[in-house]
Amino acid sequence: MPLTLRADAADTPIEPGALVTVPGRTLSCYVHVPFCATRCGYCDFNTYTPSQLTGMTTRDYVQAAHREIERARHELDDGRPLATVFFGGGTPTMAADDELAGLLDHLRQAFGLAPGAEITTEANPETLDEQRLDRLLDAGFNRLSLGMQSGDEQVLATLERHHTPGRAVQVARWAHRAGFDNVSLDLIYGAPGETMDQWRVSLETALEADPEHVSAYSLIVEDGTAMARHIAHGRLPEPDEDLEADKYLLAEERLGAAGLANYEISNWSRPGREAAHNMAYWRSDDWWGIGPGAYSHVGAARWWNVRHPRRYAAMLAAGTGPRAGHEILDEATSHEEVVMLGLRLRDGVRMTELTRAERSALPGLAGRGLVEVREGAVRLTLAGRLLGDAVTLEILG
Structure with a gap:
């Protein structure tokens, strides 16, 4: 439900x-x-x-x-x-x-x-x-x-x-x-x-x-x-x-x-x-975070608890939840996170998960030895790992 x-x-x-x-x-x-x-x-x-x-x-x-x-x-x-x-x-x-x-x-x-x-x-x-x-x-x-x-x-x-x-x-x-x-x-x-x-x-x-x-x-x-x-x-x-x-x-x-x-x-x-x-x-699965300052992510929602243990305990003792705030991830933000997190992994990101504009950045990056495309996925090379953030930003445009 x-x-x-x-x-x-x-x-x-x-x-x-x-x-x-x-x-x-x-x-x-x-x-x-x-x-x-x-x-x-x-x-x-x-x-x-x-x-x-x-x-x-x-x-x-x-x-x-x-x-x-x-x-x-x-x-x-x-x-x-x-x-x-x-x-x-x-x-x-x-x-x-x-x-x-x-x-x-x-x-x-x-x-x-x-x-x-x-x-x-x-x-x-x-x-x-x-x-x-x-x-x-x-x-x-x-x-x-x-x-x-x-x-x-x-x-x-x-x-x-x-x-x-x-x-x-x-x-x-x-x-x-x-x-x-x-x-x-x-x-x-x-x-x-x-x-x-x-x-x-x-x-x-x-x-x-x-x-x-x-x-x-x-x-x-x-x-x-x-x-x-x-x-x-x-x-x-x-x-x-x-x-x-x-x-x-x-x-x-x-x-x-x-x-x-x-x-x-x-x-x-x-x-x-x-x-x-x-x-x-x-892989952007769901998780519930228990404890002060813990983050949770379910569906398109992400929320976080109050940070201080005393306030955390007091709120729960009073019968209220300890959540301090939340955000709803829109499709664009969720997509960016899938790409950013996926590129950190050995398995990389499936080509089908990239937009046409993002795929257009790959030949140039591959020519510089920073990514490789094989078996339907783009992956960082060892050199690409050293520049992971910059490579990701270039793909996302």
């Missing part, structure tokens, strides 16, 4: 017609856990330390999240089970194991899980030990995404991370021993002062853990972060943008040689271990 979202305290109703989903779209759920022990210097995510949430516990947040799940259960009633669930943050493992298990169990009862559903939790290495990994696996989590970020102690200090390179490798090995057969490591390259040799060490250290998946992201220094202030005051050097392409190419070389194939610009995996949850985003 069509989904109808009633008015929330901070937002107007979403028109029911905008919420009719496209046949064949899967449904996923993202659960945002907005807690971190400390804030990393580069981070501008919607996350909070204990000193910023005095008097509010993870249990308070979890109680509010249960209320939102129940609200979602009543409002999203189209019978689709969840294809993927992703607990992100923040640091989800700042919450107790029984709290995470309770939320996952509630989602299972409310929506059901599709056969083979991918159930991921993010974690920082210092928050896990062998016993916790056993409990998370028993709760139903089957994929672990570890925030390793670097294999070099100096770079970890620059990023204001609080674990050693060896800890991330050890936790990944514990996870495999516990029974996780899908472990992902997140890496960041381009930290202020990072050399090519340090990045090479990060890649080699990550591969020691024999991960099924690696994400490698170029650092973006966001305004308002501690890192941006350190750079502005000369306490840290500017990141060396001239090395970014070389570092990306090194990642492609080393990860590829280890059997991890690039399937999205910033992601490499072993066969069959692509991140199904992120693929749902890149």
Whole structure:
């Protein structure tokens, strides 16, 4: 049946017609856990330390999240089970194991899980030990995404991370021993002062853990972060943008040689271990976001929750939804997003999804070695990946 979202305290109703989903779209759920022990210097995510949430516990947040799940259960009633669930943050493992298990169990009862559903939790290495990994696996989590970020102690200090390179490798090995057969490591390259040799060490250290998946992201220094202030005051050097392409190419070389194939610009995996949850985003499937600041997308509608955990919890306790705003995507915007997201993927974009004007840009791009057209789809080449945003803009005109 069509989904109808009633008015929330901070937002107007979403028109029911905008919420009719496209046949064949899967449904996923993202659960945002907005807690971190400390804030990393580069981070501008919607996350909070204990000193910023005095008097509010993870249990308070979890109680509010249960209320939102129940609200979602009543409002999203189209019978689709969840294809993927992703607990992100923040640091989800700042919450107790029984709290995470309770939320996952509630989602299972409310929506059901599709056969083979991918159930991921993010974690920082210092928050896990062998016993916790056993409990998370028993709760139903089957994929672990570890925030390793670097294999070099100096770079970890620059990023204001609080674990050693060896800890991330050890936790990944514990996870495999516990029974996780899908472990992902997140890496960041381009930290202020990072050399090519340090990045090479990060890649080699990550591969020691024999991960099924690696994400490698170029650092973006966001305004308002501690890192941006350190750079502005000369306490840290500017990141060396001239090395970014070389570092990306090194990642492609080393990860590829280890059997991890690039399937999205910033992601490499072993066969069959692509991140199904992120693929749902890149393929414009439907998802419901639980938690403060979480985004949702169903049909042509996209909405987002209030950002602060206190307000989020208060609105749900008062019996209203936590939605802060929404937008209805028109056909032109939806099309642009399909092209932009699809071009990030190894599979590319089907030629039938491009307009005549967009197809006319392809011969020139192919002649410059930036795209290839085969099997009815346009894909970025390795050179095209390095210039992905510019190539996409040229296609979209």
